[in-house]
Amino acid sequence: MAFIKEESEDVEIEETLNVKQEETEEQIDLKVLKVESKVLDEVEEKSESEQTATINNFVCPQCGKSFAKKRNLKEHMNIHSGKKPFSCKQCGRRFAQRGNIKRHMMVHTGEKPYACKLCEKSFTTELNLKYHISSHTGEKPFICGDCGKTFRYKATFKKHMASHLKQSSFECHQCGRSFTDQESLGNHVKTHTGENPLMCGHCGKTFSNKTNLQVHTRVHTGEKPFSCPQCEKSFRFIGNLQTHLRVHSEEKPFTCPYCEKGFRFFGNLQSHVRIHTEDKPFMCLQCDKSYKNKRDLKWHQQSHSGETLPCPSV
Incomplete structure (x- = not known):
């Protein structure tokens, strides 16, 4: 059970960082969703072309996609809208x-009906099979709308999109801090101008609104108002509680x-x-040797301190 404790502790971070990270991830996810929808449409085209041609009279006013039935458009x-009316009874x-829920149920049943004809590996969805086949063909279905660069995998595509968001962020000219939108930058600037500043009585840090000050104050008071109903562990922020709840469930929303x-x-x-890639982001500052994870880097650094621990293989 030690790994559960380690995973839970990893999620306790500053709320302000959580908020900014969630804003950035939402923007990236939206762009990825658009590209992924395009790829999925291409997958569905083959199936639709084999059926009798149907007039699609119901058009989505937001993205232009058309449907043969009003129920499908709805x-x-x-x-x-962000509505999610279909709930899995198991998790x-x-x-x-x-x-989507039909495909999700295969996670619980273990069913993988889509098999690769080149290596016989099976997948739960036709979309995942298409991604896998690209490893055989060299196809790169994810195209960046900003620079045209193409990617084979969604994970690397998302990482690339984050670099564009960072470049286009809004920067404070007084301290150099960056934000993802003009409103957030405007609220931050108030901390420099003194416009209606709200000051923390513990450390003197100022905030542009009362909510942010209240959230920040928990760092000093140790208040943890969000409790897990299963193990009674408490958290400062609701986002951390939501992440912790996965420890008690079988939900694993992040797929390789x-x-x-x-x-x-x-x-x-x-x-x-990183097991599948050559990415080694953790570099030793003394000899420039790189590692795939922080644990191996720490192990290696002990060799410089004179200890006799062997370096892990790379």
Whole structure:
């Protein structure tokens, strides 16, 4: 059970960082969703072309996609509204469309009906099979709308999109801090101008609104108002509680694009993906040797301190 404790502790971070990270991830996810929808449409085209031609009279006013039945359009609109009316009876995870929950149920049943004819590996969805086949063909279905660069896997595509968001962020000219939108930058600037500043009585840090000050104050008071109903562990922020709840469930929302292994937390997926890639982001400052994870780097650094521990293989 030690790994559960370690995973839970990893999620206790500053709320302000959580908020900014969630804003950035939402923007990236939206762009990825658009590209992924295009790829999925291409997958569905083959199936639709084999059926009798149908006039699609019901058009989505937000994205222009058309449907033969009003019911299908109504269900599609859930994607834009954020509604998720379809719930999995086994794990409680919710979905916007009926087809998505049917595919999700295969996670519980273990069914993988889509097999690769080149290597016989099986997948739960036709879309995942298409991604896998690209490893044989060299196809790169993810295209960046900003620079035209193409990617084979969604994980690397998302990482690339984050670099564009960072470049286009809004920067404070007084301190150099960056934000993802003009409103957030405007609120931050108030901390420099003194316009209606709200000051923390513990450390003197100022905030542009009362909510942010209240959240920050928990760092000093130790208040943890969000409690887990299963183990009574408490958290400062509701986002951390929501992440912790995965420890008690079988939900593993983060899937490896290479082998389809599931993970409860995004950080664990990132570490796992490096098994498949040559990415070694952890570099020793003394000899420039690089490692796939922080643990191996720390182990290596002990060799410089004079200890006799062997370096791990790379």
